[in-house]
Amino acid sequence: MSDTPLTPAIAQATRKRGLRAGRPGRKRTQGNWRGLPFVLPYLPFLIVFGVLPMIYAITLAFTSTKGKFVGLSNFNKAGGDFRFGDAFAHVFVYTAVWLVALMIFVVGLALMLHSRASKATATFRFLYYMPGALAGAASVLVWLFMLDPAVSPARLLLEHVFGVHFFVEAIAPGHLPYIFAMIAFWTGAGGWIVVLYGALNNIPNELEEAARIDGAGAWTIALRLKLPMIRKWVAYMVILSFATGTQLFVEPQLVNEASLGHVPDTWSANQLAYQLAFRYARFNEAAAISVDLLVIGLIAAVLIVTRTGLFKKDD
Amino acid sequence: MRLTSRGLWYLILVVFALFFVVPILWLVLAPTKVDHALVTSNPLAFGSFHNVVKAWDHLDSYSSHLYRRWIENSLLYAVSATAIVIATAIPAGYGLALGTFRGRKVVLTLTLIVMIMPAAALVLPIFLELNALKLIGNVLSVILPFAFYPFGVYIAYIYYSTSMPRDVLDAARIDGCSEWATFRHISLPLAKPVVALVLFFSFVADWNNFFLPFAVLGTSKQYPIQVGLSDLLSSTPSFNPAVGGGGQTVPIFRPELALATLLAVVPVLIVFVFSQRALVRGLLGGSVKQ
Numbered sequence: 078m079s080d081t082p083l084t085p086a087i088a089q090a091t092r093k094r095g096l097r098a099g100r101p102g103r104k105r106t107q108g109n110w111r112g113l114p115f116v117l118p119y120l121p122f123l124i125v126f127g128v129l130p131m132i133y134a135i136t137l138a139f140t141s142t143k144g145k146f147v148g149l150s151n152f153n154k155a156g157g158d159f160r161f162g163d164a165f166a167h168v169f170v171y172t173a174v175w176l177v178a179l180m181i182f183v184v185g186l187a188l189m190l191h192s193r194a195s196k197a198t199a200t201f202r203f204l205y206y207m208p209g210a211l212a213g214a215a216s217v218l219v220w221l222f223m224l225d226p227a228v229s230p231a232r233l234l235l236e237h238v239f240g241v242h243f244f245v246e247a248i249a250p251g252h253l254p255y256i257f258a259m260i261a262f263w264t265g266a267g268g269w270i271v272v273l274y275g276a277l278n279n280i281p282n283e284l285e286e287a288a289r290i291d292g293a294g295a296w297t298i299a300l301r302l303k304l305p306m307i308r309k310w311v312a313y314m315v316i317l318s319f320a321t322g323t324q325l326f327v328e329p330q331l332v333n334e335a336s337l338g339h340v341p342d343t344w345s346a347n348q349l350a351y352q353l354a355f356r357y358a359r360f361n362e363a364a365a366i367s368v369d370l371l372v373i374g375l376i377a378a379v380l381i382v383t384r385t386g387l388f389k390k391d392d
Numbered sequence: 393m394r395l396t397s398r399g400l401w402y403l404i405l406v407v408f409a410l411f412f413v414v415p416i417l418w419l420v421l422a423p424t425k426v427d428h429a430l431v432t433s434n435p436l437a438f439g440s441f442h443n444v445v446k447a448w449d450h451l452d453s454y455s456s457h458l459y460r461r462w463i464e465n466s467l468l469y470a471v472s473a474t475a476i477v478i479a480t481a482i483p484a485g486y487g488l489a490l491g492t493f494r495g496r497k498v499v500l501t502l503t504l505i506v507m508i509m510p511a512a513a514l515v516l517p518i519f520l521e522l523n524a525l526k527l528i529g530n531v532l533s534v535i536l537p538f539a540f541y542p543f544g545v546y547i548a549y550i551y552y553s554t555s556m557p558r559d560v561l562d563a564a565r566i567d568g569c570s571e572w573a574t575f576r577h578i579s580l581p582l583a584k585p586v587v588a589l590v591l592f593f594s595f596v597a598d599w600n601n602f603f604l605p606f607a608v609l610g611t612s613k614q615y616p617i618q619v620g621l622s623d624l625l626s627s628t629p630s631f632n633p634a635v636g637g638g639g640q641t642v643p644i645f646r647p648e649l650a651l652a653t654l655l656a657v658v659p660v661l662i663v664f665v666f667s668q669r670a671l672v673r674g675l676l677g678g679s680v681k682q
Contacts, residue, residue, distance in 0.1 A: 112491025119484035122540035127506045130517035204409045210657050213600040214621040218653045219415050230418050230435035324512035327602040331622050335631040350516050367516035374513035378505045
């Protein structure tokens, strides 16, 4: 369970250092059992908190409270809940806005930073990465302040450009997908910029020089040479962010608490599932929604593993 | 022409830098001012250190030192879970890299899939499972799920399968080392940077996690700081005027809330500083041209 975009970057760096150390693993001919005792202590965790919850959620989703198989009836019931459509619509609008922001700004900034490598670019990368320290509830609190015209350093912007004079106007329901996308972008974009910048650095110098000699300008090099070469990293970012976006929970939960109930506590799909289970004890329908979300996460994970080639499964 | 494109380059990057940094600056400065000054003075002006102390006194006396309790809880959950992660994930990665036993591929694939899946996707299934086991409200229902950290296994596996000099292992075995002694005295010390990486990411992931503890814990005395912050938010009259007159004896206003948010990040920064060397090597692994 890790939401860090840096995973494959770190894995690749680890691997590369290892290979430079000069000893790629020799073919293993002996000791079939040798590694097994070392893996045993980890297995209960993998099973109890990785595999079993999924199996249990799926079982619940397809059975009645009495444990009888009921086909898709829980999915239909949950889907028929008056809050279901809204919750999924909210989450998809939010995810779409966030993905567009990531694709335009993260890719754009990474390419810009890479076009003029200098001391300044390292500083910019660091500044962009800083908000990563304030993930979770902390980032939401920061932005609740930023969106309150009474105290915000962006007061003028809020009042004159967005016409927002009171906090309640700032968090009006129609604004929320954009606000949550902005918060997610604020905390996460820096990490992705570091990742894409690293990927850009792996493009061989010769290619760029050849393109330059052929008369390609900075724009052409960025868009026609560099961008295609970091394609799989961009794909990884988009797929992972899509899956993460659909899981939205903490942001609307906190805004619900700061809004005097203007924003429902069933704003996102995960919130709705949680409330169904927690407040109404409708566990089977809650499981059905969480299976919907689980399937999105699983498809994304499988796509990333099989299509981007960023993760090494076996040698 | 060149000058203007260079100027534009800087302009765009600086505008984004402001977007990323100004909120942090504001947060650092807010506790130095009283609530009223936050509204009236320049948002990025400095108040006084005296106000920070006052804000801390208010925050600390909120619900009889509840804030301290949240920080302690977070430390307890994140540290004990990370200790289990180090004890289980590093050996597991080693074992997966070393052996060719049956089921190895299944373990690797499952680890990889769960690692890439968004963490939140598993929270509700885990909640339902723990609920069926009547473990809701028990601190173990936070610590044990936190202790499952597939990324740690994967990164150790990658490290050992690509950079472990097998001849050294063979030599140790010929000299009479048991499998465990070989791991303990040779393989584990070699993987120090990987241990630091896993330590950092596991700790931060646990520290910042909101959804799981929110779902499985019962009382606010058990909350970790992230959930505590939301509790505090709903007691701040600036965002929730309803609580203003509700018999609240301790003033939790915006400076207190900002200080609470700021202090909640400090442990992450401390762990960052401690694991920095390994981290920078990992983070910037691909960022320097060779």
